[in-house]
Amino acid sequence: MISRILFAEDDASSREWIAEVLCGLARTVDVVEDGRAAIDAMSRGSYDLVITDLRMPHADGRRVLAEARRDGTEVIVTTAFGDVDTAVALMREGAADLLVKPLTPEMLEASIRRVVAARSLRRENDALRTRIEAVDGHASALIGEAPALRAAIDLAKRVAPTKAGVLIRGESGTGKELVANLIHAGSPRKDAPFVRVNCAALSESLLCSELFGHERGAFTGATARRIGRFELADGGTLFLDEIGEISNDVQAKLLRVLESGEFERVGGSTTLRVDVRVVAATNRPLEAAIAAGYFRRDLFHRLNVLPITLPPLRERRGDIAALADHFFRTQLPSLGGTAVGFTDDALAALEAHPWPGNVRELANTVARGLLGARGERVTAADLGLATTVASVVVASVDQGPTETLEEVERRHILKTLDACRGNRSEAARRLGVTVRTLFNKLKTWKERGAFLEAGV
Secondary structure (H helix, E strand, O other): OEEEEEEEOOOHHHHHHHHHHHHOOEEEEEEEOOHHHHHHHHHHOOOOEEEEEOOOOOOOHHHHHHHHHHOOOEEEEEEOOOOHHHHHHHHHOOOOEEEEOOOOHHHHHHHHHHHHHHHHHHHHHHHHHHHHHHOOHHHHHHOOOOHHHHHHHHHHHHHOOOOOOEEEEOOOOOOHHHHHHHHHHOOOOOOOOEEEEEHHHOOHHHHHHHHHOEOOOOOOOOOOOEOOHHHHOOOOEEEEEOHHHOOHHHHHHHHHHHHHOEEEOEOOOOEEEOOOEEEEEEOOOHHHHHHOOOOOHHHHHHHOOEEEEOOOHHHOHHHHHHHHHHHHHHHHHHHOOOOOEEOHHHHHHHHHOOOOOHHHHHHHHHHHHHHHOOOOEEOHHHHOOHHHHHHHHHHHHHHOOOOOHHHHHHHHHHHHHHHOOOOHHHHHHHHOOOHHHHHHHHHHHHHOOOOOOOOO
């Protein structure tokens, strides 16, 4: 059933019986008697569908159509003066359907069903496009036989058919999004949209608009209504990556949706309701954020019904060769080149590297090797890891066995920053991590007074 319909008709007799039919097809039907009243009604609230007569006093159906389409609202136009030219013109102006009077209840219902079905298909296509863009070659992050990885995958498969909230933990680049896809694919929602949002990539105001949508005029630049990711994911799964980066205000709004399924678009007053399963992911220790007052404890418990932890690549070195081979084969067609594999020194360099960027960094490194290879096999020099690996080995000998993985990681990141002359964007690209992840690590180390080698 549609939530809200606006019906504009200047003929009183037609207005009465059509309104009765519409009341059986929508939760709310607002009825007005001319175009100006219809435009006023749209300025006060949002509608899922507008049905308007073409010829009306004060403002005709074309003006109503133009105003509704500015907000992305679907419009059915009715007229007693239908002809081919009129129909073509109205369709070009954005009308979803044109009905020629005299109308019947069957005509109205069939038209509304067609419009609703077409809108649903467009939303599903948009969600699918988002999913395809997000899930790329890095999906092979789950290739491997490391016990910790297999345990995480088995847990994801067991929880998939349930409604339990899932919080996926792991460093950047370990494959958290793929696990979320795995959960969605194994759930009863598998045929509905899987929608992804990177919470760390957006400011608070933009994140609210992205999640909940906004009404036209809600803020500067909001020239049309925007459908948010919760609406796009209705009936399916919403994956919130880097959930630990959202503000307290957004946390409160998110908690409300998780508890009641209700929210309002930014700048709107109409309460919308959705059925969405939320799967969240974080690379931060949220317990520490809760203790520091940065993350809501009640939201944490809503999300963390079943935690899944993915191991970093440095803890599953036995999987590196298989992953590298996979990236080699999948990226070779698009990158070109004549290489047929890796040299022994290249494989040794890959297996010795600390991989702070995890599988994402490995994929980028293999791509770099393919682009740089001049012979039939990719060498360590082609990968650009030979110097780095040598420095890590020397550092380990100098420091002895007491050096922690974090210290090795810090040393490698600082050397990469030096090589990039302090350019954090370039360093993040080489490391296979986001700029924000790199910034957070640098900030943490600076607060600890840990910058000993590099002038950062």
